[in-house]
Amino acid sequence: MSPEPLDRVFQALSDPARRAMLERLTRGPASVSELAQPLAMSLPAVVQHIAVLEGSGLVRTEKIGRVRTCQIEAGSLQRAEQWINERRIQWERRLDRLGDYLALQTKDETKGKTP
Amino acid sequence: MSPEPLDRVFQALSDPARRAMLERLTRGPASVSELAQPLAMSLPAVVQHIAVLEGSGLVRTEKIGRVRTCQIEAGSLQRAEQWINERRIQWERRLDRLGDYLALQTKDETKGKTP
DNA sequence: ATGATACTTAAGCAATCACTTAACTGATGG
């Protein structure tokens, strides 16, 4: 019933506001209002986005006093990257093998044609 | 108002059925029904998933006779991977710099403490 | 031609999404 982590990571990454927040967070931790500042939406909307990011494991937060500080969690970013990388590599290997096969076919054809 | 390509790529990747289809497609092109076969859902549902994959640029399809053949488009996969990679690298560089800074601070402290 | 195959289109439905406004809690600074 609980969705796979990858589902939630990619879902989190699919929103431009959330990607903007992540981009900001690569330059260091930030408070909720710092994350909200460049975005054209209400604070509660931002808080909801942060909840999605946190739920996906992309971001870790900690509240000290009245300010909640957010940080990137590189691990889940890396797992998502790895999933994509594996598929892409496999597909490219397949294309390479296909290329080799076609080259071989062409050579055989030439051979057959010149006796 | 049309969503950024990255939005749609990550959105497409966020569904397990669509990831399963992509995974199948890394082993070579497949028809709609071949993609549908391992999935516990109706054909129209599968067709809709394929439309999402195609709309995101992750998959290219071509209909010959009555069978539509689907193929991975590695390019958009790579662009998504690159976005993640850039953020992750930047965050990790930041952590490294922070580590260096803290190490330096500790050294200075020790220096200051032993006159 | 006929019937099976391989999708396609259309309509509908419940759940989730990305917001909003309004009201609230709980630090902090003067």
Next chain:
DNA sequence: CCATCAGTTAAGTGATTGCTTAAGTATCAT
């Protein structure tokens, strides 16, 4: 103390998602 600041909670809304079933439309084999 009390006002401000930082964030939270709750409730509502319109749009989008991920399915479904039912009824098509081409193609292909016989």
